[in-house]
Amino acid sequence: MKPKIFIDGEHGTTGLQIRALLSGRDDLEIISIPTERRKEAAARAEYLNAADVAILCLPDDAARESVALIANDTTRVIDASTAHRVADGWTYGFPEMDNAQTAAIAKAKRLANPGCWPQGPIAVLRPLVTAGLMPADFPITVNGISGYSGGGRPMIEDYVAKGEDAPEFLPYGLTLKHKHVPELRTYARLEHDPLMQPAVGNFAQGMITVVPLQLGSLKNVPTGAELHAAIADHYAGLAGGVVEVAPLGDLERTPEIDPEVYNGTNRMKLHVFANDKRAQALLIAVYDNLGKGASGAAVQNMDLMLGLKH
Ligand SMILES: NC(=O)C1=CN([C@@H]2O[C@H](COP(=O)(O)OP(=O)(O)OC[C@H]3O[C@@H](n4cnc5c(N)ncnc54)[C@H](OP(=O)(O)O)[C@@H]3O)[C@@H](O)[C@H]2O)C=CC1
Numbered sequence: 001m002k003p004k005i006f007i008d009g010e011h012g013t014t015g016l017q018i019r020a021l022l023s024g025r026d027d028l029e030i031i032s033i034p035t036e037r038r039k040e041a042a043a044r045a046e047y048l049n050a051a052d053v054a055i056l057c058l059p060d061d062a063a064r065e066s067v068a069l070i071a072n073d074t075t076r077v078i079d080a081s082t083a084h085r086v087a088d089g090w091t092y093g094f095p096e097m098d099n100a101q102t103a104a105i106a107k108a109k110r111l112a113n114p115g116c117w118p119q120g121p122i123a124v125l126r127p128l129v130t131a132g133l134m135p136a137d138f139p140i141t142v143n144g145i146s147g148y149s150g151g152g153r154p155m156i157e158d159y160v161a162k163g164e165d166a167p168e169f170l171p172y173g174l175t176l177k178h179k180h181v182p183e184l185r186t187y188a189r190l191e192h193d194p195l196m197q198p199a200v201g202n203f204a205q206g207m208i209t210v211v212p213l214q215l216g217s218l219k220n221v222p223t224g225a226e227l228h229a230a231i232a233d234h235y236a237g238l239a240g241g242v243v244e245v246a247p248l249g250d251l252e253r254t255p256e257i258d259p260e261v262y263n264g265t266n267r268m269k270l271h272v273f274a275n276d277k278r279a280q281a282l283l284i285a286v287y288d289n290l291g292k293g294a295s296g297a298a299v300q301n302m303d304l305m306l307g308l309k310h
């Protein structure tokens with residue numbers, strides 16, 4: 001019997017992308033709710049309880065409601081919303097954190113798919129904290145840029161309507177309350193809340209995250225080569241090949257650090273740049289906010305949970 005997959009919120013930005021990624025798959029059965037009934041609790045309950053894996057592509061409150069509608073012990077959940085990412089009983093769906101996380105995902109009944117912004121910073125910071133090159137209480141700032149699809153349907157409609165009149169580069173999160181801080185702090189193993197300073201650009205999808213490091217205050221200042229080796233060693237020991245590490249950077253600029261280069265893929269590439277004399281470094285991640293940042297990760301997690309290889 002093929003596993004039954006139900007995408008709750010199938011017609012939203014993330015749901016549509018997951019649907020497209022699964023469209024050629026003959027090892028799965030996709031069960032779809034009639035469009036006109038998609039917000040009826042009774043209809044959603046029927047589909048949620050019939051599914052082997054329910055992928056929730058909904059606002060947070062609706063995602064919580066879907067979980068509460070599951071009345072059996074068999075439906076496994078992948079929640080793409082922010083609702084459960086640091087919640088007890090939920091597994092965080094970033095397999096590249098380490099091999100133990102990959103194994104936990106394979107067994108998970110309740111899986112929280114990560115937010116788009118935290119994945120790049122977690123990918124570069126966690127190996128450094130784990131290796132002891134950076135103390136857990138180090139003050140961290142994250143900046144970067146995302147395509148406007150990160151804001152879901154309302155932001156997409158706004159940017160499409162404005163066209164070239166939409167701002168090319170718009171910093172946001174100016175109240176310093178970005179919703180991704182808790183998961184970033186938790187899974188990058190940081191003691192303090194990182195300062196998130198995101199921006200949105202006038203392009204549909206793709207993103208770059210940047211973590212600038214002022215290392216001079218540390219007792220043992222790591223060199224760029226040491227930072228790079230710790231990150232590269234971490235990913236060399238992992239299966240999957242989703243996250244790649246570029247050679248230690250020595251270019252003033254490179255076309256590889258363009259938010260759109262991995263669009264339509266589940267890839268993420270990490271870059272380390274450093275000036276050892278100034279005790280400064282930059283840790284950069286490039287990926288698709290709708291790929292590894294959302295739908296690609298959800299499908300990767302679904303395959304791990306079902307023991308399917310793709
Ligand atoms: N866009 C992105 O880059 C990312 C988004 N996410 C998360 O994924 C989730 C979905 O986001 P996204 O796809 O961007 O959002 P969208 O706004 O594009 O889509 C949300 C979907 O949910 C449906 N919906 C809303 N309320 C209900 C309800 N009560 N019952 C059933 N369906 C409902 C909407 O239907 P309708 O339009 O008819 O109201 C719509 O189809 C969010 O939690 C978001 O935080 C995660 C990672 C990245």
Ligand SMILES: CC(=O)N[C@@H](CCC(=O)OP(=O)(O)O)C(=O)O
Nearest residue numbers: 080082115116117146150151200
């Ligand atoms: C450009 C933009 O607005 N991006 C969204 C994040 C999108 C995302 O991945 O977040 P969730 O999965 O947690 O919804 C934001 O910064 O709030």
